[in-house]
Amino acid sequence: MRGWVKSLFGGPDLSLPRSRRPGRNNRQTPEWKKMFLALVLFTVWIVYRLRTTELPYRQVEIVSDDDRDYKHLWRVIPKQPPVEPPQKAKDDEQEPFFTERDEAVLTGIRRAKPIPPETLAFWEANPPPPSANLHNYSFTYDMIIKNQFPSSCEGKKFLMYSIGSSGIGSDMHIISWALAVAMDSNRILVYEPRQSWRWADADFCVHSKIPDCYFLPLTNCSIPEGVSSGSALGSRVPDDPVIVTISQDHSHYHMWHLPPVLEKMSEIMPFEPERISNWRAVSTSFLWRPNPRFSTFLHKAFVRIFGGDGSPPPRAFAIHVRHGDKGREMKLHPLSEYLEEAEKLKQNYTYLQKSDVVLLSTEDDQVIRDAEAWNEAHPTTTQWQFIYLNDPKQNNHYSAPMARWHFVNAYLLAAAEAFVMTTGSNWCRIINEMRKTEGKYNYAFKDLDVGEW
Secondary structure, three states, X not given: OHHHHHHHOOXXXXXOOHHHOOOHHHOOXXXXXXXXXXXXHHHHHHHHHHHHOOOOEEEEEEOXXXXXXXXXXXXXXEEOOOOOOOOOOOOOOOOOOOOHHHHHHHOOOOOOOOOOHHHHHHHHHOOXXXXXXXXXXXXXXHHHXXXXXXXXXXXXXXXXXXXXXXXXXXXXXXXXXXXXXHHHOOOEEEEOOOOOOOXXXXXXXXXXXXXXXXXXXXXXXXXOOOOOEEEOXXXXXXXXXXXXXXXXXXXXXXXXXXXXXXXXXXXXXXXOOOHHHHHHHHHHHHHOOEOHHHHHHHHHHHHHHHOOOOOOOOOOEEEEEOOHHHHHOOOOOOHHHHHHXXXXXHHHOHHHOOXXXXXXXXXXXXXXXXXXXXXXXXXXXXXXXXXXXXXXXXXXXXXXXXXXXXXXXXXXHHOOOEEEEOXXXXXXXXXXXXXXXXXXXXXXXXXXXXXXX
16 A cells, blocks of 8 residues: 555655665656646646736725815726836826926916015915805715715716817816716716817827826726616616716706706705806816826926925916907906906905915917006006916917816916906806815905806
8 A cells, every 4th residue: 555655656666675666767757747737837827927917997095084185085096907018107107297398388487576574464464264165065075976986886887978079168067067967867977988088188198088187087986898888868867778878969958957966965055046156166176186197297387387385476366368269158358357356356355455466367369468568558556467377379269289288277276365257258167166165265256257157
C-alpha cells in the first residue's frame, strides 16, 4: 500500500529491492501531473487578472457630512477600463491648462485698485445682509439627491434626456424641467450618452460631450444594458419600459407647470410666488456642481483675474448686459440703464456705499466700448472699475468655440454682492438662481425686465 501511494506522486516503488529502484536522474513525471500543474498555473493567472483589472462601474463616496454644504456632497470616482493609451488621460483626470486662446481671454484684464483704509473701515461697520438661501432650499435639494443617488440602483428606472440646441441658459432650464418630470415619474434622470452637446467645447471636452464635461454626473446609477426603451410625451411617463427617452421637443407640454410631486412639495414648503423660478434655482445648484477638473480650471481663472488667492473684490456689482438675438424676445437695455440702477442700489443699501467695482459680462462688443468710455463721459457719477474677460463676443449668432469661458463668466458674476440683471434672459436667470442658493438671497438685486418663468 505504501509503495502504491509513493508511486502515485512520483516517488520510487519501495517494494522493489534497492538494486532495482530507478535512480534520481531516471525518474519521469507522469503526463497527468504535468497537465494538473498547468491547470493550477492557469487558474492562478486568471485570479490575478480579475483582481487587477478595473471593472466598468461608478463608485460614489460621501466626502462631507455637513448638510449645509450640498455642492460638495458627492465626489464621483470613475472606475472605467481605458479606451485611450495611458498617456491620454480622461477629461476628469487630466490637469486643466490654459491654451493660447485662454491666454488671450485673460490678457489685459484690469484688476480693482487697492481699497482705501477708510472704505474698509466703513464696510466693516456696515456688513452685507446675513447669509441666507431660498426658503427650504435644503429640503428640496435633499429630494433631488434621494431621487438621483439611491442607496441601491437595483430595479431602478430611467428617464433619458437628449439635450436640445438652444442657448446655455435655455438648455439648463429645460434639463431642470426634465429632472422634475423624472422625479414625478419615480425615475432617475440621465443624459443620452451618445449625443454631442453644442456647448461642450472642443478644447476642454475632449472625451465627454455632455454636461458631465464640466459638472459632476447626474447619478451614481448606470444605465442597464440590453433593456428596451420607449418614448414619453410631456410628463406622462409610462411605468414600462426601464428606459424612457425624452427630448427638448416635449418640453412645451408642461414647461410652465410643476409636476404633481413638486406641487405636493410646495404645500410643505411655502415657495415664493415664482415657484417655477425657485425650483429652477434649486435644480441649477444641483446641475451646476463643477467636477474636480473644472473646479481647478475655475480656481486658476479666478487667480489670474483677481490675483492673490482668487477672491473677488468686496461689494462688487454683477451686471450682464444681454443683447444680440434676444432682441426678438425682449427689450434690449443699454449699459447706461444698468448703471443707473446700480447707483440707486448704492443709495438704498448702506453696505454698497463707496462701492465702485462692476463685474461685467456681455455678448456685445459695443457694451465693452461703452464701459471703457463711461467714466470720461460721466465725470460726476461713480467712477466705475469695470472687470471683464476678453472672451470672443457673439452678438448675432450661436457659437461655442470657448464655451468654458461662458461658464466662468457665470461663476464670476455670481461671486458679486449686488446684482443688476434682466430676467427676460435665461442666462441672467441662471446667475440669479445661483445668487438664491449661495447665501445671497437677501442681497441687493434689481431686475430691469421681468421675464416669463
